[in-house]
Amino acid sequence: MVTDKIEDMDIEVLSSMWPEDIEHEAGKQFNVEKPGGDQDTLEEVTIVEEPTIVDFKHLLELTNYSEKGSSQLAYLVKHWEFKQANAVRLLREELDNLSRQRQESELKKLEILEEHRFEEERYGEDKCPISILDEVYDIWQEVPQRKNDVVVPNKRVEIDAEYDTVRYWKQRVMHLEKLLEASIQREQLLKEKLQESIKNLERQSSPVEELSQILKRADNFLHFVLQNAPVVFGHQDKELRYRFIYNHFPSLQEEDILGKTDVEIFTGSGVKESQDFKKEVMEKGLPAKREITFETELFGSKTFLIYVEPVFSKAGETIGINYMGMDVTDQVRKREKMAKLREEIAVRKAKEKELNKTIHITEETMRAKQMLATMSHEIRSPLSRVVSMAEILATTKLDPEQRQLLDVMLSSGDLVLQLINDILDLSKVESGVMKLEATKFRPREVVKHVLQTAAASLQKILILEGHVADNVPIEVIGDVLRIRQILTNLISNAIKFTHEGKVGVKLYVVPEPPFAKEGSQHGSDGSTANQSTTNVAKEETCPSMSQTSSDQKGFHGKKQEDFCQNHSFSEPGTSVMNGTINGTKEQAELAETTVWICCDVYDTGIGIPENALPTRFKKYMQVSAEHARKYGGTGLGLAICKQLVELMGGRLTVSSRVHFGSTFTFILPYKFSLSCDHSDDPDDLSDMADHGATYDDATAGFFHFQPNTLGSLFSSNGSRRTQKLTPHDFGYANSHKLNWFSENFYSFPMNNGQTKEMDLVEDACSVAEAVEISSKPESSFRHSPDPDNVSAICRDKHHQNVANGQDKVSTTDVSSRSETSREVDAKMKLTEPQPSPKRQEKSDTGYQSKLNSNREVSSSISKPKILLVEVNKINVMVTKSMMKQLGHTIDVVNNGVEAVCAVHHHNYDLILMDVCMPVMDGLQATRLISSFEETGNWDAAAKAGMEQPLPSSDSFQPGCTLSTKRIPIIAMTAHALSQSADECFANGMDSFVSKPVTFQKLKECFEQYLP
């Protein structure tokens, strides 16, 4: 049927027009809303119709030409025609009907006239196929379908009258007239109806209108869908002139676009590209998509996704293109952003990977270093055991050859130990574990002590001297241990490479160096002046040093005089205050500030060739292999020095001339506070209480030491003091002197506590005299029978002479040397290749065996009291047993609190203190004991939360509470690392013994600290 055909057509044509997603009303054939029913939805939407710019003429043409358009239009036309035809046919039928009726009536009339016969005729219903549209839209609702209401009377006329009579005819005529009348009436009726029908028909909307309505709805729908879509679509003809365009956001008028090409409309990048693209599509005849970025004045930068399809004529030739563009600027931007992000992520990942690799490498390096440190640490303990054993061996009776072998063994062992210590230090600095401590210290003391230590182990005929400029503060704050380490290292280095002449240290304040860019200028005029003078002194290093030193000496002699006027044993505190205040008056206005102190360590040694200077501070670098062979050493010392100096924010530099000597200079910043005067410092008081020699430490600017002699220790600060000493003082000093004299003769370097006392006696000569003159009983039993000591004193005397500038060697002195001193010389020769300060000390213990025998006798006379503070029972037992073997009995307490109590109640000569203890650790106990020694009261202990250890004063032992000397406290610690050793020193301990405690260690310790 036709209906089916139309339906098919509809689907075929229209379905492609409508987007699928609105096909929701399944039952309907069309998915366009009914105009009557749900029109509201469309009415609500305001549809802007302006954007559509249609060239209707061309659209018509277009629809004629293009296949799609024409088929669509053809259908519409066909449909319309069909409807038209239908209407016409209906009308015609109606007309036919009417005319037939008319004919009928006429015929009937005739029949009536002739036979009175009418024939009823029925018209078969020829129902036309009605387009589905009709049904749907009810276009033809009011069209009458059939004319069934026509009543055709079919009755026969009945006449009463007799046939063929007048009456009959009359009746018949009347009857027929009536019929005619009725017929005319009916005709009239029909005519009216026809009229009405026509009117109805006219009233009916024309199909064109209907069609345009449909089109309009479709248009509305499109608008509805597209009104907010960022799309542009249009049609361009063969020459790519716009014939139709839909643009939701028009920025151009219709006339600006239609009939023009892209190139004519826009300028800018992308226009040409799109034009070319369209051409390409047209040529190929295949639809394509492309993304084009326009950069036009009109829109700015916009990216469009363009879809272009060719349009063919019915003949199959391309007549134009359909063009659809969507603004994807945001998406593109996002995409680009994403791409960029992805790229960044990739880069970051790569970097991360690289970094991880670096970290890994660093970690590996660190681990390697750590391992080296651990290894070193692990090697150190057995090695020290080996060395200790060798030392013990050295105390036994050996023939010269064996001794020589043993010495080599010992020196090598020490070298390895030193190397391992260096490695540990270095790895500590490099791994950042090295912690710097800020403690108050006196630079003069440091210089003096370092020089003393060096002098004590000196094996060459060298002069050691120290100059400290006046403007160097008496006390500064810094990491004294590290500074001491640097100084010791540099000095021992200098001594190593110097065969004759002198090694010296010079300390002076400098203005802030350029490498520290903190602007503030601390260096006063005085300091710069001083610098210049010291510079002068530096230039005339080797030959004329004697002159400068004597200058210094003179100066200090004068100063000393001033001090000595104040010097009185009974009032030490005040004198110190006076002295310091006078000495530093001009700097007193500066409260706490940074001072840059420059330290020169100069020598008259072999010097460093210029080409070797840059590598001087590198690890494991020596000037040459030959040097390394000749002088030994690890090449680590200077590297450590440099690292330490830099860690403290300073600089280490070197200048040198081959054969004339080298000068290592390090500049370090120190904090110093003048506002806190020295009376605050308990150290002063204790020092004063001890021996009243604080001046020397505090203000002395010049130190002078002779090689390996006792005299060298006494040569500082000129010779005037002795004369000023009152007999009482002298006696005091002397007795003390003699006490430690024999003990410390060889083991001086470690003896910090007691070195201070030496300053009491400046002149070796005077000491020697003192020994001769005052042969006190206590000293006589040690020294008188011992020719060694006497000879040593003589030797001191001799060297003192040299130091005093008399510069002549008395033959008598030489001849008076005893066996021992010759042995010293022999030893010196032996050990010269590896001269290390430590070595000297150790080899000295060799002789000590002789002295020891003396001492052991003495110790039986006055047994020292020793306190062991240790929690571990086994340790206690072992240590106790060792002590017993050494001939000592000890008191044992188990923690710091008990130790403090014990110190309170008894007078000890030595304390062995475990560091790690419950209740109170060794460090705190040491601090408390030190505080007691300094202040004479236990306030600190009370403050620390201890119950007053002493309830009543009657339990005081007279000599105990007011003890005038410090008790040496020796730490016993399981941590062999020097860091913990530093900790011990920082807390006021005198020395430390690493655990496990061995016989040898204890013995060494006692030799050093027990009188």
Added chain:
Amino acid sequence: MDVVNQLRRQFVDYYTSLHREGFVDDQFTQLQKLQDENSPDFVVEVASLFFEDCEKLINNMARALEQQQRVDFKQVDASVHQLKGSSSSIGAMRVKNVCIAFRSFCEAQNREGCLRCLQQVTHEYSLLKNKLQTLFRLEQQILAVGGSIPVVE
């Protein structure tokens, strides 16, 4: 005399093997040297004190480490520290070495590692105890037959 010499040799061998295997180190030799006629049983005394101490400490540590949560590592560490001190004093090298590792686990608060170390310490301790007991028995035997304890360097 033969018996004495044999025993003495046995003692020396055993002693050296203890050294070689690292059960004891030089510190133990030092202890031996401290033993003289005034304190003939010094080493045995120290050792038994050590073992007593050891047991106590090991028990302490085991108790502390038994806790599934909130192990008091400080306490364990203190015990290990003490054990390390004792073992190092007596020269019990292997015990000491385990203690060193033990402490690092304590510092890292690693319970698993601590338990492992505790096991090792217990093991080493009992081994050492056996070994030393054997040694002391040998000593006793030598003394019983009238010999003197040889000094092994």
